[in-house]
Amino acid sequence: MTNPVGASTTLAEFIAASRIEDVPEKVRHEAKRSLLNFFAVALAGATDPVIESAVATLAPFAGAPTSTVIGRSARTDALGAAFLNAISANVFDYDDTHPGTVIHPTAPVAPALFALAETRPLRGADLIHAFILGAEAECRIGNAVSPGHYARGWHITATCGVFGAAVAVAKILGLDARRVRDALGNAASQSCGLVEALGTGAKSLGVGNAARGGLVAALGAAHGIGGPARPLEGIRGFATVTADDPDFGKITDGLGESWEFARNTYKPYPSGVVLHPVTDACLILRRQDGFDVSRIRAILATGHPLLRQRTDRPDVRTGREAQVSLQHTVAAALIDGAAGLAQYSDARVNDPVVKALGAKVGVRDDPFMPVEAARLAITLEDGRVLETLVETAFGSETNPLSDADIEAKLRVLAKQVTGIDAEALIGAVWSLDRAADAGALMAHARP
Amino acid sequence: MTNPVGASTTLAEFIAASRIEDVPEKVRHEAKRSLLNFFAVALAGATDPVIESAVATLAPFAGAPTSTVIGRSARTDALGAAFLNAISANVFDYDDTHPGTVIHPTAPVAPALFALAETRPLRGADLIHAFILGAEAECRIGNAVSPGHYARGWHITATCGVFGAAVAVAKILGLDARRVRDALGNAASQSCGLVEALGTGAKSLGVGNAARGGLVAALGAAHGIGGPARPLEGIRGFATVTADDPDFGKITDGLGESWEFARNTYKPYPSGVVLHPVTDACLILRRQDGFDVSRIRAILATGHPLLRQRTDRPDVRTGREAQVSLQHTVAAALIDGAAGLAQYSDARVNDPVVKALGAKVGVRDDPFMPVEAARLAITLEDGRVLETLVETAFGSETNPLSDADIEAKLRVLAKQVTGIDAEALIGAVWSLDRAADAGALMAHARP
Numbered sequence: 013m014t015n016p017v018g019a020s021t022t023l024a025e026f027i028a029a030s031r032i033e034d035v036p037e038k039v040r041h042e043a044k045r046s047l048l049n050f051f052a053v054a055l056a057g058a059t060d061p062v063i064e065s066a067v068a069t070l071a072p073f074a075g076a077p078t079s080t081v082i083g084r085s086a087r088t089d090a091l092g093a094a095f096l097n098a099i100s101a102n103v104f105d106y107d108d109t110h111p112g113t114v115i116h117p118t119a120p121v122a123p124a125l126f127a128l129a130e131t132r133p134l135r136g137a138d139l140i141h142a143f144i145l146g147a148e149a150e151c152r153i154g155n156a157v158s159p160g161h162y163a164r165g166w167h168i169t170a171t172c173g174v175f176g177a178a179v180a181v182a183k184i185l186g187l188d189a190r191r192v193r194d195a196l197g198n199a200a201s202q203s204c205g206l207v208e209a210l211g212t213g214a215k216s217l218g219v220g221n222a223a224r225g226g227l228v229a230a231l232g233a234a235h236g237i238g239g240p241a242r243p244l245e246g247i248r249g250f251a252t253v254t255a256d257d258p259d260f261g262k263i264t265d266g267l268g269e270s271w272e273f274a275r276n277t278y279k280p281y282p283s284g285v286v287l288h289p290v291t292d293a294c295l296i297l298r299r300q301d302g303f304d305v306s307r308i309r310a311i312l313a314t315g316h317p318l319l320r321q322r323t324d325r326p327d328v329r330t331g332r333e334a335q336v337s338l339q340h341t342v343a344a345a346l347i348d349g350a351a352g353l354a355q356y357s358d359a360r361v362n363d364p365v366v367k368a369l370g371a372k373v374g375v376r377d378d379p380f381m382p383v384e385a386a387r388l389a390i391t392l393e394d395g396r397v398l399e400t401l402v403e404t405a406f407g408s409e410t411n412p413l414s415d416a417d418i419e420a421k422l423r424v425l426a427k428q429v430t431g432i433d434a435e436a437l438i439g440a441v442w443s444l445d446r447a448a449d450a451g452a453l454m455a456h457a458r459p
Numbered sequence: 460m461t462n463p464v465g466a467s468t469t470l471a472e473f474i475a476a477s478r479i480e481d482v483p484e485k486v487r488h489e490a491k492r493s494l495l496n497f498f499a500v501a502l503a504g505a506t507d508p509v510i511e512s513a514v515a516t517l518a519p520f521a522g523a524p525t526s527t528v529i530g531r532s533a534r535t536d537a538l539g540a541a542f543l544n545a546i547s548a549n550v551f552d553y554d555d556t557h558p559g560t561v562i563h564p565t566a567p568v569a570p571a572l573f574a575l576a577e578t579r580p581l582r583g584a585d586l587i588h589a590f591i592l593g594a595e596a597e598c599r600i601g602n603a604v605s606p607g608h609y610a611r612g613w614h615i616t617a618t619c620g621v622f623g624a625a626v627a628v629a630k631i632l633g634l635d636a637r638r639v640r641d642a643l644g645n646a647a648s649q650s651c652g653l654v655e656a657l658g659t660g661a662k663s664l665g666v667g668n669a670a671r672g673g674l675v676a677a678l679g680a681a682h683g684i685g686g687p688a689r690p691l692e693g694i695r696g697f698a699t700v701t702a703d704d705p706d707f708g709k710i711t712d713g714l715g716e717s718w719e720f721a722r723n724t725y726k727p728y729p730s731g732v733v734l735h736p737v738t739d740a741c742l743i744l745r746r747q748d749g750f751d752v753s754r755i756r757a758i759l760a761t762g763h764p765l766l767r768q769r770t771d772r773p774d775v776r777t778g779r780e781a782q783v784s785l786q787h788t789v790a791a792a793l794i795d796g797a798a799g800l801a802q803y804s805d806a807r808v809n810d811p812v813v814k815a816l817g818a819k820v821g822v823r824d825d826p827f828m829p830v831e832a833a834r835l836a837i838t839l840e841d842g843r844v845l846e847t848l849v850e851t852a853f854g855s856e857t858n859p860l861s862d863a864d865i866e867a868k869l870r871v872l873a874k875q876v877t878g879i880d881a882e883a884l885i886g887a888v889w890s891l892d893r894a895a896d897a898g899a900l901m902a903h904a905r906p
Contacts, residue, residue, distance in 0.1 A: 065682040069675060072578070073536040075520040089520040131519070165695030170648075197656060201617075201665040204651035208695035209644060214686035217679065218648040225668075228516060232664065235512040239661035248612030248655035 019156070019260040020244045023149060024192035026267045027179055032141040039271045040445065043140050045418055046108055046147070048441050049278045050118045051082070051457055052422035053107045055429050056282075056353060057100035058083025062213045066096055066220065079127040080454035083429040087458075090127040091224050094177075097123035098223035099216040102169065104353075105335065106282040111275050111409050113154035113168055114285075118276075120173025120222035121146040121180050128184060128227065129451035136447030138184065144273060146180025146226075151272035152263045153244065153251070160256030162207065170205025170218035171254065177226020178233075185234050197239015198229035200250040211332060278418055280407045281351040284336040286318050288405035289386035294345035296400050297390055305346055307393045310372050313338060315386040317377040324375050331356040339370035342388075352424065384408040431459030466603070466707040467691045470596060471639035473714045474626055479588040486718045487892065490587050492865055493555050493594070495888050496725045497565045498529070498904055499869035500554045502876050503729075503800060504547035505530025509660045513543055513667065526574040527901035530876040534905075537574040538671050541624075544570035545670035546663040549616065551800070552782065553729040558722050558856050560601035560615055561732075565723075567620025567669035568593040568627050575631060575674065576898035583894030585631065591720060593627025593673075598719035599710045600691065600698070607703030609654065617652025617665035618701065624673020625680075632681050644686010645676035647697040658779060725865055727854045728798040731783040733765050735852035736833035741792035743847050744837055752793055754840045757819050760785060761834040764824040771822050778803040786817035789835075799871065831855040878906030 032040075057063065058081075067081070067088075075089035082097045101107050101119035110117050125139050125146075154161075154172040162168045178199035182192045202225035205218025233239075244251050244263065251258035281291050290313050297303060313319065323338040334340040334356050343366045344355040360366060378387070389399040404411040413421070419438050426434040437456040444453060479487075504510065505528075514528070514535075522536030529544045548554050548566035555565050572586050572593075601608075601619040609615045625646035629639045649672035652665025680686075691698050691710065698705035728738050737760050744750060760766065770785040781787040781803050790813045791802040807813060825834070836846040851858040860868070866885050873881040884903040891900060 062684060065679065065684045068682045069679045069684065070538075073522040073538045075522045075536070089522070091517075091520045165700035167648075194661070197659065197661040198664055200653055201614075201656045201661040202651050202668055204649050206647055206690075206695055206697065206700060208687045208690060208693040208697075208700075209648045212644065212686050213679070213684035214641070214644040214648040214690070217645055217675065217684065221649055221668075221672075228664065232512060232516045232660070235515045237509060237512045237516065237660035237664065239659050240655045243653075243655060243661070246655040248653055250653065250655075253612035253653060253655075 018242045018245050019263040020193050020196050020242055021189070022264045023267070024196060025189040027145050027149065027183055027192045028187065028189040030141070030145055030268065032137055034268060035141065035144055036271070039144055039274050040140060042274050042276055043144050044441055044444065045278070045415060046118045046276055047122060047444070048418045048422055048438065049108050050101055050122050051437055051441065052418070052425040053104065054082040054097055054101040055432060055457070056106065056425040057103040059428050060100070060103045062103055062216050063096060063100055065213065066099055066216065070095070079130040080458050082457045085459050090131050091227055093127040094123045094223040094227055095220035097127070099220045102219045103216055104282050106279055109277050109279065109285060110151045110154065110272065111277060113151060113158045114162060115151060115154045115172055116169040117147040117150055117176065117273060119169065119219055120226065121150065121176040123223040124177040124181055124227045125184065126451065126454055128181060130454055134184065134450045136444040136450040139450040140445050142180040142183040145183050146176040147273040148271060149179040150176025155262035155272060156258050156260055157251050157255035161254050164254070165207045166254055167205035167207050167209065167215065167218055170222045171203045173219065173222030174199045174203050174225045174229065177223050178229035181227050181230035182233060185230055187230065187233060191233045193243070194233035194238045195230040197243035198232050198237055199226060200239065200243040202229060203250055275409055277407055277409055278413045280413060280417065280421070282335060282353055282356055283341055283351065284323060286322050286383055287336070287338060287341050288407055289384055289402040290315065290319070290338065290388060291341055291345050291351045292402045292406050293386055293388035293400050294342055295349065295351070296402070297388060297398050298346055298349055300398050302396060303398060304392065305369070308369065308372060308390055309393050310374065310391045311342055312374045312376060312389045313342065313386060314376045314378050314381070316381050316383045317379060318383055319386065320375045320377055326370065328361060331358045331361055334361045338375055339373045340366065342373045343369035429459060432456070465689045465692050466710040467640050467643050467689055468636070469711045470714070471643060472636040474592050474596065474630055474639045475634065475636040477588070477592055477715065479584055481715060482588065482591055483718070486591055486721045487587060489721050489723055490591050491888055491891065492725070492862060493565045493723055494569060494590070494891070495865045495869055495885065496555050497548055497569050498884055498888065499865070499872040500551065501529040501544055501548040502879060502904070503553065503872040504550040506875050507547070507550045509550055509663050510543060510547055512660065513546055513663065517542070526577040527905050529904045532906050537578050538674055541570040541574040541670040541674055542667035544574070546667045549666045550663055551729050553726055556724050556726065556732060557598045557601065557719065558724060560598060560605045561609060562598060562601045562619055563616040564594040564597055564623065564720060566616065566666055567673065568597065568623040570670040571624040571628050571674045572631065573898065573901055575628060577901055581631065581897045583891040583897040586897040587892050589627040589630040592630050593623040594720040595718060596626040597623025602709035602719060603705050603707055604698050604702035608701050611701070612654045613701055614652035614654050614656065614662065614665055617669045618650045620666065620669030621646045621650050621672045621676065624670050625676035628674050628677035629680060632677055634677065634681060638680045640690070641680035641685045642677040644690035645679050645684055646673060647686065647690040649676060650697055722856055724854055724856055725860045727860060727864065727868070729782060729800055729803055730788055730798065731770060733769050733830055734783070734785060734788050735854055736831055736849040737762065737766070737785065737835060738788055738792050738798045739849045739853050740833055740835035740847050741789055742796065742798070743849070744835060744845050745793055745796055747845050749843060750845060751839065752816070755816065755819060755837055756840050757821065757838045758789055759821045759823060759836045760789065761823045761825050761828070762832065763828050763830045764826060765830055766833065767822045767824055773817065775808060778805045778808055781808045785822055786820045787813065789820045790816035876906060879904070
């Protein structure tokens with residue numbers, strides 16, 4: 013035992029002691045990038061039918077309407093708003109991704125904080141600080157249980173997200189280390205979410221509960237609901253129960269020095285991340301001299317075996333399914349010259365022209381190619397072959413979206429909701445660290 | 460694959476098709492016994508500090524006060540009431556127990572139903588029917604994942620309870636088989652609770668969420684939130700992920716013919732069930748000729764090794780810890796001639812006289828003795844030995860509490876809350892199957 017105190021206590025002590033001045037400027041900037049991306053995808057997701065269903069499910073039980081439901085005019089109580097906004101942000105899996113764990117860090121954490129911020133005075137800088145600490149705890153706990161946790165079937169964004177939300181809210185509430193650990197314990201009692209549910213509305217309940225449960229965990233700790241001494245590392249604790257061989261050093265080593273959350277990445281396309289290098293390749297090839305989409309004989313994508321295993325789906329029928337279909341993604345990207353939400357509508361998926369081109373797409377494994385790379389070869393009817401290799405997909409850790417790219421993503425996705433002033437929202441996020449009232453930002457996230 | 464349809468679909472079809480006339484009278488009677496016991500333990504638990512903390516945590520977010528919080532005058536919204544009443548019923552682990560799985564079946568299921576019953580017209584017979592189906596599903600799913608599930612560290616009352624609540628509410632809502640399966644899927648996304656949290660307030664969050672999550676699961680399914688086709692048996696489904704070698708036949712075999720829920724048992728004492736035969740032995744021995752509590756030299760308890768492993772705790776300080784202490788339980792039972800809530804108060808635990816007698820208690824393993832048996836030998840100062848063997852503990856499946864015993868338990872525990880008319884509540888439970896308005900019963904469960 014290298015850590016007789018226990019990872020939970022060490023983490024809680026770090027959270028309780030952290031000051032915003034201790035957080036590097038680069039990490040604080042990443043937080044604002046994550047929040048920009050959060051509002052972008054939550055505005056896009058807010059029109060999804062699952063949100064309508066979730067709103068209708070909770071409506072008869074809703075409390076004081078203090079907090080914004082992103083993209084909707086009617087507000088609801090803070091627990092409900094946290095639940096619904098986490099769902100919106102993650103419903104398309106278009107949100108941010110922490111490399112390695114595949115956690116979407118922001119969806120469970122930011123909604124809990126903003127929902128609470130609309131119920132009490134809270135400075136923007138304090139919200140950003142709490143957000144960073146929550147996301148950092150979430151990613152580190154995810155590292156400790158990876159890769160076995162997700163492989164076993166745990167939807168890691170939901171299961172680890174509740175710890176992130178709990179830590180973030182605990183920091184906002186100013187809990188001491190003992191109570192932060194209680195919040196972790198209360199989160200452990202509420203951690204849930206299965207990979208089996210991906211692609212269905214049930215997935216959203218897990219992600220929504222991660223945000224809501226984090227609020228309950230920390231508020232409960234503040235009200236005296238206590239947890240076990242070792243909620244993460246105990247013999248029946250979260251990591252021990254849900255991982256194969258948890259590495260608790262991943263939670264505690266270098267706390268405050270290295271920042272896992274700073275590795276956060278943002279998707280340029282609303283599709284499975286393994287499809288991103290292929291999508292890049294399509295957009296590159298269609299600009300090459302001699303490209304003619306009407307004269308394609310065959311298309312061959314070569315990539316890491318995961319590309320074939322996860323996305324070789326020739327016969328998809330819905331936009332949601334098409335988000336993990338190589339055939340649809342390649343066809344739509346080559347025809348439209350784009351890979352946005354419009355390319356993943358049910359109508360686009362069932363367009364005969366797209367289907368016909370998709371039928372010409374093949375896939376080949378290259379076990380030596382990294383996941384973020386892909387090769388695409390298009391054979392034209394006259395025998396010519398257009399070919400390109402993408403070494404690092406746009407949006408990956410080494411080829412990240414710029415600040416301007418994320419702003420542009422928000423501008424496009426905000427159009428899903430009539431009456432959103434994207435520029436005002438963008439400005440409010442960039443200046444959040446100077447805002448006296450963090451909750452005021454949410455006025456820009458509803459019509 | 461003996462069941463190509465899948466256990467989830469088979470279970471859902473059974474639930475959707477079940478009629479109350481198909482349920483044997485014995486099972487319907489067991490339901491009323493379980494509900495009597497539920498109100499008894501929930502009234503006792505309602506004064507626990509964790510309830511005060513949970514009420515305070517949820518209060519700022521509470522919706523329309525439609526539903527009774529057992530033992531309290533102020534009502535709250537149905538989701539909150541389900542959450543709080545499940546906690547009250549289970550906080551002392553004094554609630555019912557399903558043999559084999561160690562599930563406490565009623566705490567997650569009944570609160571969801573009664574909370575809903577106060578929001579809409581609902582016949583008592585329909586509530587009882589839904590309760591039986593929910594508890595049956597919960598126990599069967601528990602059987603399918605036992606014993607590995609609990610042994611790994613899953614708090615099975617919470618993790619399986621959410622399925623029970625979801626099924627029960629789905630039946631009340633009249634969902635078809637497809638939607639019942641969606642409710643199971645929505646429950647799978649919310650299933651949580653760790654053994655590590657036992658003995659702390661965090662445990663209660665898991666049990667409370669089982670009731671609340673079941674309501675959300677079924678109401679969500681009714682509103683169109685759908686789940687995967689195989690939420691229980693899928694390759695990343697609940698049972699596959701959380702059990703060692705799930706047996707899906709335990710879910711589907713003999714549905715409607717054999718009733719797991721009919722095996723339900725009720726505790727005569729608010730302590731770990733493994734302590735019950737020892738407690739019986741104490742109450743028997745102190746009535747023997749020549750017994751003199753002031754002249755005891757030594758006490759030896761002999762039992763299944765679990766008795767020693769789970770309860771050999773000489774130095775406990777709180778009533779909660781004492782519930783699993785052999786030393787305290789034996790001392791208090793021999794001195795007081797009782798083993799009720801009064802014997803598990805912090806004050807009683809720290810009484811020097813009780814502590815002194817507890818110091819004389821030893822324990823020995825008998826690997827051939829079943830868990831529900833125990834031998835107790837008391838050596839007096841004059842050398843005489845008083846000895847007794849309890850073959851089946853009071854309250855176990857083969858030595859059950861009578862209807863009158865359960866009524867008596869309710870009469871005693873109802874005294875924890877001033878202003879409860881225990882006779883009216885007992886009468887309302889026994890006649891619930893003839894009640895036109897199931898929710899009206901709850902008026903007897905609040906001051």
